[in-house]
Amino acid sequence: MISTTLIRWRLALAMPLMAAVLFAGRASAQVNIDAYRDYFLVGQFGEVCTMCEVTVICAAGDTPPDATAVPETGSFTLYDLQTRTFWSQISTIWEWFIANFSPAPLAARGHTRPAHVYKVEEGRWAPMQVVEARLVLDPGVLEFGAASINRVTREWLDASTGKHLGYCERLPLWDTLDVIAQHTARGSDQ
């Protein structure tokens, strides 16, 4: 004969197990990165990771700029996307849970992180500006305050008017950071 206590005890164990099985069944229902795989800055493992830094060059014109290195001359804008902030990183736990139930709101809301903006006019570097960048997957857009990037076409746009400004490409991170450091040091020496 099974005592009431034993039944309660087994129920207490079975409930979280059942919840886990149900929850785990939805584990594959995370943000479907395949749908966004070809988007700008989306890698084979999805959105830009929390601790990753990314550098992007945007320049006027009807073709994407050369992305092998930071040009020594010419006019362009560099976006240096920083790692997510402390609390933004903490929030990824909650985002992960939400993504298991419905990835759509997360894809639409995106996430924010600081970005350093370097405007270069004919080889002359303006002082760095800090903006809050918003990385969204649905619709695919990267927002940098006054400008934005279409993540499908890589088109550089005026955020308020939608006017075409040019195109953007991802730069090699470490070489670009070296160049930025050189110019920043040069700027502070002047």
Add this chain to the structure above:
Amino acid sequence: MKESVANFTEVWTRKWISAHPVRSLGIVLHLLLRTLFAIFWLAAGINKVRKGWLTEPVILENMFLDRLTEMPPDAFATLFLQNFAIPLYPLVAWVITLGELYSAVGLLIGITTRPAAGVSLFILAGLATGGYYDASLIPFFLLNFMFLAWPSGLWLGLDRRLAQRHPQSRWFR
């Protein structure tokens, strides 16, 4: 020793709860967090099985190679990936996947709860060492230390019964 294990059943009696309301609340909170943590690991482990970490672990090698491009060349994590994780990626994939599943089951039903928390801590430490660290790992580490510190499997879980059957074993305490 059997008696001491039996004492843990008292935490669910009305008398004990009335006498120790704050501790009771702490125990319930502890068990709730343990369950959530276990569900998290379970979902992560199942996800990895579904993505083929056990059958096609090359996916992990690609992840590591991808991560290498994002880390400073002189970082310790870069050395760790280059000299350990990448050459041994099939083993790493198995250890992580099976480790997550074991931790999940252990913490969920309270069987070998503390060793399960230990394995969980080992995986977290490996993630952090391999460069996959961010602030979201902090709560996980704190929870892990909490699961190691208290014998929660004796409050609720199969550990209580197994500890009564095998009083000399440290696996269930």
